[in-house]
Amino acid sequence: MRRLTFPRGGIVPPDRKHQTGRALLWNAAIPRTSIVPLLQHSGEPAIACVSRMDRVREGMLVGRAASSRSANVHAPIPGVVREIRPVVLPGGISCDAVVIDMDGEFDLLGKRAEVRDWQSCDRRTLSRLIAEHGVVDMDGSRLPMPLSYGRMDHRRCDTLILNGCESEPYLSGDHRTMVEQVSSVLTGLEIVSRVTRPSRIVIAVESNKPDAISALRTAVRSSGLESHVVRLRVRYPQGDERQLVKAVTGREIPSGGVAADVGCMTLGVTTARAVYEAVVLGIPLIERVVTVAGRAIAEEANVKVRIGTPVGDLIEECGGFRKTPMKVVMGGPMTGHTVTDLRTPITKGTRAVLALTAGEIRGARTLPCIQCGRCVTSCPMGLDPTRLYKLIEHGDLRRAASEGLQDCTECGACGYICPSRIPLVRQLRQAKIRHGDGGSGE
Amino acid sequence: MWIVTLCLLPGAGWGVYLYGTRAALVLAAAILSAVVFEAAAARLASRVTLRDGSAVLCGLLIGMSLSPAVPLFIPVVASAFAMFVVKWSFGGLGGNWMNPALAGRVFVAFSWPGAMTTWPAPRTLDLVDGLAGATPLSLVKATAPERAQAPIAVLRDAGYPVSAFDTEVTSWLNVNVLGRAGVNLPTGYVDLFVGNVAGSIGEASALLLLAGTIFLFARRIITWHVPAAFFVTFAVCTRVFGGLTAGLGLFEGDVLFSVLTGGFVLASFYMATDPVTSPLTGGGMLIYGSVAGIIAFVLRAYGQFPESVALAIILVNAVVPLIDRLCRPRRFGHREVRHGS
Amino acid sequence: MVRDLTRGIFRENVIFVTLIGLCPALAVTTHVINAIGLGAGVLIVLVASNVSVSLLGRIVAPRIQYPVFLGVSALFVTIVDLTMQAHLPGLSERLGIFVPLIAVNCAVLARADVFARQVVPARALLDGLGFGVGFLLSLTLIALIREVLGSGTVTLVAFGDFDGVFAVPRMSDNPARVMVLAPGALLTVGYLVALFSRFRQGPVGHAAGAEDQA
Numbered sequence: 001m002r003r004l005t006f007p008r009g010g011i012v013p014p015d016r017k018h019q020t021g022r023a024l025l026w027n028a029a030i031p032r033t034s035i036v037p038l039l040q041h042s043g044e045p046a047i048a049c050v051s052r053m054d055r056v057r058e059g060m061l062v063g064r065a066a067s068s069r070s071a072n073v074h075a076p077i078p079g080v081v082r083e084i085r086p087v088v089l090p091g092g093i094s095c096d097a098v099v100i101d102m103d104g105e106f107d108l109l110g111k112r113a114e115v116r117d118w119q120s121c122d123r124r125t126l127s128r129l130i131a132e133h134g135v136v137d138m139d140g141s142r143l144p145m146p147l148s149y150g151r152m153d154h155r156r157c158d159t160l161i162l163n164g165c166e167s168e169p170y171l172s173g174d175h176r177t178m179v180e181q182v183s184s185v186l187t188g189l190e191i192v193s194r195v196t197r198p199s200r201i202v203i204a205v206e207s208n209k210p211d212a213i214s215a216l217r218t219a220v221r222s223s224g225l226e227s228h229v230v231r232l233r234v235r236y237p238q239g240d241e242r243q244l245v246k247a248v249t250g251r252e253i254p255s256g257g258v259a260a261d262v263g264c265m266t267l268g269v270t271t272a273r274a275v276y277e278a279v280v281l282g283i284p285l286i287e288r289v290v291t292v293a294g295r296a297i298a299e300e301a302n303v304k305v306r307i308g309t310p311v312g313d314l315i316e317e318c319g320g321f322r323k324t325p326m327k328v329v330m331g332g333p334m335t336g337h338t339v340t341d342l343r344t345p346i347t348k349g350t351r352a353v354l355a356l357t358a359g360e361i362r363g364a365r366t367l368p369c370i371q372c373g374r375c376v377t378s379c380p381m382g383l384d385p386t387r388l389y390k391l392i393e394h395g396d397l398r399r400a401a402s403e404g405l406q407d408c409t410e411c412g413a414c415g416y417i418c419p420s421r422i423p424l425v426r427q428l429r430q431a432k433i434r435h436g437d438g439g440s441g442e
Numbered sequence: 443m444w445i446v447t448l449c450l451l452p453g454a455g456w457g458v459y460l461y462g463t464r465a466a467l468v469l470a471a472a473i474l475s476a477v478v479f480e481a482a483a484a485r486l487a488s489r490v491t492l493r494d495g496s497a498v499l500c501g502l503l504i505g506m507s508l509s510p511a512v513p514l515f516i517p518v519v520a521s522a523f524a525m526f527v528v529k530w531s532f533g534g535l536g537g538n539w540m541n542p543a544l545a546g547r548v549f550v551a552f553s554w555p556g557a558m559t560t561w562p563a564p565r566t567l568d569l570v571d572g573l574a575g576a577t578p579l580s581l582v583k584a585t586a587p588e589r590a591q592a593p594i595a596v597l598r599d600a601g602y603p604v605s606a607f608d609t610e611v612t613s614w615l616n617v618n619v620l621g622r623a624g625v626n627l628p629t630g631y632v633d634l635f636v637g638n639v640a641g642s643i644g645e646a647s648a649l650l651l652l653a654g655t656i657f658l659f660a661r662r663i664i665t666w667h668v669p670a671a672f673f674v675t676f677a678v679c680t681r682v683f684g685g686l687t688a689g690l691g692l693f694e695g696d697v698l699f700s701v702l703t704g705g706f707v708l709a710s711f712y713m714a715t716d717p718v719t720s721p722l723t724g725g726g727m728l729i730y731g732s733v734a735g736i737i738a739f740v741l742r743a744y745g746q747f748p749e750s751v752a753l754a755i756i757l758v759n760a761v762v763p764l765i766d767r768l769c770r771p772r773r774f775g776h777r778e779v780r781h782g783s
Numbered sequence: 784m785v786r787d788l789t790r791g792i793f794r795e796n797v798i799f800v801t802l803i804g805l806c807p808a809l810a811v812t813t814h815v816i817n818a819i820g821l822g823a824g825v826l827i828v829l830v831a832s833n834v835s836v837s838l839l840g841r842i843v844a845p846r847i848q849y850p851v852f853l854g855v856s857a858l859f860v861t862i863v864d865l866t867m868q869a870h871l872p873g874l875s876e877r878l879g880i881f882v883p884l885i886a887v888n889c890a891v892l893a894r895a896d897v898f899a900r901q902v903v904p905a906r907a908l909l910d911g912l913g914f915g916v917g918f919l920l921s922l923t924l925i926a927l928i929r930e931v932l933g934s935g936t937v938t939l940v941a942f943g944d945f946d947g948v949f950a951v952p953r954m955s956d957n958p959a960r961v962m963v964l965a966p967g968a969l970l971t972v973g974y975l976v977a978l979f980s981r982f983r984q985g986p987v988g989h990a991a992g993a994e995d996q997a
Contacts, residue, residue: 008771242774255775367494368536373722382771384722404773420536519959527970531977552966553959 003207005233006243009380011413012235013169013334015208019300020293021172025180027304028317030109032102034077034308035345036062037087039095041136041144043069048098054081058107059284062098065131071144072134074284076306079103090330090337090344092433097345100308113281118191126279127195133278134285134348139163139174139268140241142349145275158263160198161248162189162272164205164212165232165239168332171352173289174269176302178205178212181273182219188272190225191279196265201227202248208234236334237411241266243380255407270351285348292318296325296355305346311353312342325355333360334412334425367420375414375424381407385414385424392431401435408432443495445663447502449654450712454506456650457643460564461510465643469505472517476501479525487534496535500524503543503713506644507705507752508550511562516554520546540759541719544709544752551749561640567633568603577641578602578634579703582688590689593699594630608632634702645705655711664715667724671731672710672738677701679739687743704742709751719759726762726769734758787906791894791914798921798972799979803889807881808922809968814938816947818926820874821881822919824863826911828885829918831859833899833911840900852895853886860886873941890918921975928971933962 039045046063050056056075063073079102087097118126127146135145140163162185166174178185193201203220205213216229230248237243242253244266251262259265270289277283286307293300298319305314311330315321329336330350346353375385383404391400408428415425458465480497484490491497504520524546529538551558561577576584581600582593591599598604611632620627633639637647644651658664677697684695700706714720714734721730734754741750795801798808804825811817835855843851864882867875875882885891894914899907930936935955941947961967 008774246774252775255773257775368491368534370536370717371719371722372717373726376722376771377724379771380774382773382776384770386722404776407773407775513957515957531974549959549961549966552961552964554957555960557957 003231003233004204004247005235006238006247006380008382009378009413010235010237010243011378011417013416015234016169016293017172017175017208020170020291020302021175021209023176023301025176025289025302025304028306028309028314030077030102030106030306031309031313033082033310034075034079034100034102034306035087035097035310035343036073036076036100036308037089037095037097037345037347038063038073039089039093040073040142040307040347040349041071042142043067043071043144045095046070046073048084048096050075050081050084050098052081052083055079055104056081056100057104058109059286061284062100065144068146069144071136072132072284073098074134074286075100076286076308077102078106087345089347090339097308108283108286113283116280116282118279121279123195123197126191129279130191130195130275133274133283135271135274135278136285136348137268138270138274138285138288138348139351140239140266145271156199156263157196157260157265158199159249159265160189160193160196160201161244161264161266162201162203162227163239163241163244163266163268164203164209164216165244166209166269167206167234167236167238168334169236170293170354171291171332172293173291173302173351175209175212177269177273177289178209179215182212182215183223184276185269185272186216186219186223186225187280188274188276189227189267190223191275192265192267192272193225198265201225203227203229204232204244204248205229206234206238207231237380237409237413240380240409240411242409255404288346288348288350290314290346290350291352292354293352294325294329294355295357295360296321296323298322307348308345310343310345311339314346314353315342315355321355323357326358326361327356329354329356334416335410362421366422369420369422372419374417374419378413378417380411380413381409383408385428386422388431389422389424389427392427397431397435400431405432405435443499445661446658446712447495447499449657450499450502450506450644450651452650452654453644453647453708454502456637456647457506457510460566460637460646461562461643462565464562465510467514468508468510468512468517468643469502471514472505472508472521473498473501475518475521476504476525479522480529483525483530484534487530489534491535494535497525500529500543500546503644503708504546506708507543507547507642507749509558509561509641510643511560512550512554512557516550516557519553520550522546523549536718538718539762540756541713541716544713544756544759548749548752548756551747551752555747561642563640564638564646566605566638567640577703578639578699579641582699592690592694593688593696594628596688597630598628602630604629605633605638607636608638631698631702634699639703641703642705645708648702648707651707651711658711658715664711665724665727667727668715668720668731669710671728672714672735673701673731675732675735676706676710676739677735679736683739684743700742704751705749706738706751709755713752714755719762721762721765721769723766723769723771726765729765729769730758730762733761784906784909787909788913791910791912792917792920794983795914796917796921796979797890797893797914798918798925799976800983801893802976803893804918805972807884807888808925808972809965811878811881812922812926812929812968812971813933813963814877814930815923815926816874816938816940817877818922819919819939820867820871821878821885822915822922824860824867824878824882825885825888825890825918826915827863828856828859828888829891829894829915830908830911832856832891833894833907834904835859836895836899837902837904837907848900849892849896852892852900856888856891856895857886890914925968925971925975928975929962929967932959933964933967934958 044066047066049064050062058078060075062075065072079100082099082101084096084098088094131146137143164178203216220227232238232247241259245259245264246252253259253262274285287304289302290305291302301318327338330339330353332352369386379385388400388405410425410429412425476497501521505517524542528540528542528545532538578597582596585596608629612627612629616626636649639646680695680697680700682693685691721727737757738751738754741753797804807821811821832855836852898910931951935951935958937949939947
């Protein structure tokens, strides 16, 4: 059978998932101190609704969504608010964070949760429950969840795609979640489908996760959810919304548009599980699965971590560093951001913490561009990264924008494939921000 | 770049074997001067660039494309032209729009046409008087029109020797392989293929050069597009029209002879594929290779100079930016292909 | 006034700075004597036409200015051409069509148009002199480089038994022939233009540092 995939560009890097893809998920220890940023989603920051020395309970609201473009933030641990201070998150996002010192009793941990009869809820109630519990798209856009399907309201959503690609190397959190918690994931998917009412549901998984595919197929059959599981060819960046929609439906999201424009919606595996927990168990989004990997990590693993746990604590928990890491990355190796401060907290959108050795990062020495064109061939968006890079170097942002700078999804394929090790993605990413800030008025 | 250099070494080594220390001297002069000039130019631009290996490769290519009999100042001038004028005037590696090695070679070819077309006999061939100083290609070009003969026959009539090895291999091939398909291969081609022939230092042995390319393909340093397009168009043109200049009819050109002489293998696999001066995308490379193939044929058939392949490549180098512009990939999420900006 | 004279020699050099009148600069500069001959011709025509244009400038109606300028320069070109044919037949033959073509030389017309017609004859004269000398020197420089590298000789005026050709030691044995062919002309002019801008504007790169101007 010909396996589906997106048509142009893309790369097949070594996946480095063998270690973590086989091991069971486990729960990380509860952090002594939790740093909870109020901007863990894209959009506006939440407004703090606690103040210094306030006592908070586990799962209590600490940041209220400021608008529909914002999301609620909850206390991952019970305790006392030590302070509310500004933090800088990977990628240069700065916002306030509520710092909570652990104290008191756990209301959710270890308790049997009350199961809500969600089947009897109407669409609006479900949507409200998801929003209230602070669920955001945890796998890509980090948009507040109601927004990512809210855009469906006036357009018919005919295809809902569960994104089980996880095509980026190292990452295997979705994979383990699909294998171990397949019914929660499917329930989450079903809830979202109740809200968006698609005419078909597709579960897309890359073919390198046969156990997840068979688990899903069995579960789909027994749950009676009307959907089918498709195997996609292993190829990066298939997990990207644009490429996934193209691969599954053949439709192309227009430049600057969203999946809803072509009647599609994608839902990440982690997000689906969070929806399940929010709606069925009533647990707000206070923990997520994080892949901790890289050759510098003593015990690579997929761990369920409370939001706000400092990266350093998480690495400690995985046996600490086995070797000196060259750099520590939050997020995938292609799309993640390097962190220099190990107190940086895990947020809703942190898919992985990678401690990479020099051997895993290809030489940092940049050579001149030799016009080999591999970046052009690898770009799934049909851009010419080297040309954009040069335009940006010459300060011609406007020209770069007219040649598609803003279409760049920062997938990192070009930078990975570049034989001269030119930091293409970094440059394009910065230029996008600069152009986005000052360029709109031009 | 280092890998490409490595892949060229067998071919260069064969040249040194054929022509002795003289060839080694020419190669050394070309490489050394290329390295020195690169270092000097890079110093002027306050950069350090010797590590990328492009200077050594460029020098080696220049040396390999010269006759072993050239005075030693020629490789030095060629390297200087390649480095200063072609490469560093445009910003060093990656900035040049023309292949430096080829441009250097063409510069000296036009400057000293006499010295550049004096070909000593390789040690494996026993050339009779009057044939020394000619390559098979130049010999055929000089005599063919009056004779209406296939190139190989021209060589035979002129007394160009055939080695015992060639006779043996050809007869074996004819008996065991080609004979079954009803083809009879004349003697002479095997000599051309393994490199038992007069010519420039590096172009002799198609066999060793092709062996080097296996590694290049395996490491994905070059892709099939350029050599394939180059070869196909050149071969088709030669087959269809190549006979005309020799007084034969249409469809009577000798493809095998054409691609085994005149440095075709060296140029199409090692020079035309230079990433800096070839197009970015696969489609662009096909156009580039095809145009180069056609120009190479026209120049070889009707031109005055023997280095048709080199000229064709640098001519097409000049239009690569246009080809790139034509072959820009369609941008995702945009309806139509956008040309230009 | 002094500026009128010096401007054309370096700062606004026709060939290397404003890049006009390039055809003869590329075509005839294979020998030094050709360059001097053509340069001198242009110098004479430029001075004469500048002065005449300056005198005529106020009389002639603007609508017919250009035809008149052309006529004026053609007149002097014809004089120069016929004089050359009469007294320097060898040189005239070598320069061929390029002498009559001075009539439409951009340099001559450009000076007439942008400068001479607006100023008094004295200034126009100095200007013509400056630009003419600039043109002459530029051509000679190009020709010197090309001939030395491409032929290994320097050809000057022949008189008596002397044929006017100096051979450059060592270079004349193996000259780089390509320098007297068309590519050589383009290369030489290109590098001289680059050199001129380098001296006029200082090194590039320092100025190009402004990154965020987009």
